[in-house]
Amino acid sequence: MKLTRRDFIKKSLFLSGSLLLSPISIHAAVKKEIEWIPAYEKLEMEGKLAQRVKQAYAMFENCQLCPRRCGVNRQKGEKGFCQAPLKPVIFSHHPHFGEEMSLVGGKGSGTIFFSNCNLRCIFCQNWPISHEGRGKEIQEEDLADMMLKLQSMGCHNINLVTPTHVMPNILNATRIALKKGLHLPLVYNTSGYERLEIVKLLDGIVDIYLPDLKYMDVEKAAKYSAGASDYPEVTKKAIIEMNRQVGVLRLDKQGIAIRGVMIRHLVMPNRVAGTEKFVKWVAETLPKNTYVNIMAQYRVEYKAYDYPEIARGITTQEFLEAMEWAEKYGLTNLDPQSVAVRNFYHHRR
Ligand code: SF4
Numbered sequence: 001m002k003l004t005r006r007d008f009i010k011k012s013l014f015l016s017g018s019l020l021l022s023p024i025s026i027h028a029a030v031k032k033e034i035e036w037i038p039a040y041e042k043l044e045m046e047g048k049l050a051q052r053v054k055q056a057y058a059m060f061e062n063c064q065l066c067p068r069r070c071g072v073n074r075q076k077g078e079k080g081f082c083q084a085p086l087k088p089v090i091f092s093h094h095p096h097f098g099e100e101m102s103l104v105g106g107k108g109s110g111t112i113f114f115s116n117c118n119l120r121c122i123f124c125q126n127w128p129i130s131h132e133g134r135g136k137e138i139q140e141e142d143l144a145d146m147m148l149k150l151q152s153m154g155c156h157n158i159n160l161v162t163p164t165h166v167m168p169n170i171l172n173a174t175r176i177a178l179k180k181g182l183h184l185p186l187v188y189n190t191s192g193y194e195r196l197e198i199v200k201l202l203d204g205i206v207d208i209y210l211p212d213l214k215y216m217d218v219e220k221a222a223k224y225s226a227g228a229s230d231y232p233e234v235t236k237k238a239i240i241e242m243n244r245q246v247g248v249l250r251l252d253k254q255g256i257a258i259r260g261v262m263i264r265h266l267v268m269p270n271r272v273a274g275t276e277k278f279v280k281w282v283a284e285t286l287p288k289n290t291y292v293n294i295m296a297q298y299r300v301e302y303k304a305y306d307y308p309e310i311a312r313g314i315t316t317q318e319f320l321e322a323m324e325w326a327e328k329y330g331l332t333n334l335d336p337q338s339v340a341v342r343n344f345y346h347h348r349r
Contacts, residue, residue, distance in 0.1 A: 006138065032124055034083075036258055037318060038185050039246075040174055043204040049175055056168035060086060066118040066164050067195050068236050070144065081135055081226075082118040088169040089115035091135035093146045095155050100293060102257040103157060103208075106253075109186065110150030111159040119191040120226045121214070130162060131302070140266060143173035146182065151184050154258045157208065158344045159187040164194060171205065182284070185258055192235035193228060199241045207259045209242035211235065216274030216281065216330035224272070224310070239263065249291040249333070262291045268298050269320045270309050275322040283329035293335035294322050308315070316345050 003136040043049045048141035059065055060074040070080025079085065095108025103109040113126070115135030128134045147158050163170055174186065192211035213235055215221040221231035242261050249260030264277050276293070282290055296319045304310050325335055 001127065017068055024298075026088075036252070038183060039259075040186065040205045041178060041183070044175070044178060047327060048204070049171075049178075052192070052201060052205065052249040053168070053175055056171050060168060065167060065198060067126075067193055067228070067230055068118055069195075082119075082165040084115045084116040084165040085137060086144075087137050087139060088143055088166045088173075089133060090134040090143070090146070091115050091129040091138045095150065095151060095153055096159060096235045099159065100257075100262060101337065102251055103159065103262075105156045105254065105256045107154035107156060108155055109187065110153070110155030111161060112146055114149075114160070114162045114166050116165055117162050117223070119193045119228060119231075121143075121191075122224050122226075122307065123298075123301050123310055124282040125299070125301045126190045127302040129164065132314060140169050140173040141176060143169065144176035147173065147177040147182055148180055151182060155184065157185045157187045159189055160183075161189045162191070163188055163284070164190055164198075165200065167202070169191060187257075193225075193231055195277070196237045196241055199238050199245075203245050208257055209239075209246060209261045210241060210264065211239055211261070212264045212266070213239065213278055213282075214273060216277035220272050220274070224307070234283070236281065243286050243290070248287050248289055249254075251302075260291065261286075262293065264293045264295060266295045267314050267319055267346075268314050269314050270319075272310055276325045279326045279329045279331055283331055288330050289333040290331070291333045291335070292326065292331055294319075294326055294338045295335075296338065296341050302339050320345055 012261035016145050043052070063070050063074050063080050068081045072078035072080040074086045077086065085202065091113040093112040097108050099109045106213050110274060115129050115131055115133045117130035124130050152157060160170055174182065184348055186205065187208040188202065188206045189209050192213055213311040214231065216232050218229040218232060222229035225231055239261065246260050249262055250258050252258050256264055263282065265275065267273055281293060295312065298314050300311055300313065309326060323338065
């Protein structure tokens, strides 16, 4: 009977048993059959994933998981700026059809919304989840089961929304799920407010990075994201590292994203987001065909009503100038939906 790659890995993992199981050895004949496998699966085969989980988990003792660097001991129940406990709090998990087309495909992006947030923007659209921490605390085994459920529903990836403060939990859950047959790319769907050292720890685990780059100006970042004046600097460094790891976005034959960086940038009223600087930075720093989604869907949410500069939606002109800048600086891989919106506005003129 022919042994498929998936059968082989599944059997190897089941035999291994414990969380700190020994590396999986792959027979050369089986290796030949491998077309695409998730990054974390390769790392497990190399015997390195368990160590990464340990390394990440140790950070809970003196939490420096994000640039806030609170230093609290989350193992002992202390809470830092993000207010996250030791175990992950989940608001929901389901196939999501509102993400970029290459993530959604025909069956949806397998999205898991984590509660709490390390950035906490005053215009957050998910504020009950991110600011108020609404959701249910679960164990990592449950998180692994959620991943597997999304996979069984046909989702094309595991889309981890706001993962930064729960990264160690995610790594552990991923390894547990891998033992039970998880075979989807992880999408690290982050605000971008990431420490370089932490992104380095994710090297060889994450296949798709989906960071925001929200602002280019320190004062705007501090004003609208809870004092995070270092946001532009640290996020740019993080994105450069993400690009080093996974490179330009790659799609499979069906047009589904399998690996790479996808950058999101939300156009804000009154040029608050610094869009021209943003596209110039991408064009000068990363490959010109870096996938960039210039988003038009800013809306006034949460406390944004208290800040006149951002207390309105964007105008057609503000979106069009953003797209024109992207083209002027030579970006060649803009999100197709953004391009369609631009074409629609042009058509209406
Ligand atoms: S993850 Fe939370 S507790 Fe840890 S450094 Fe960041 S904000 Fe502080």
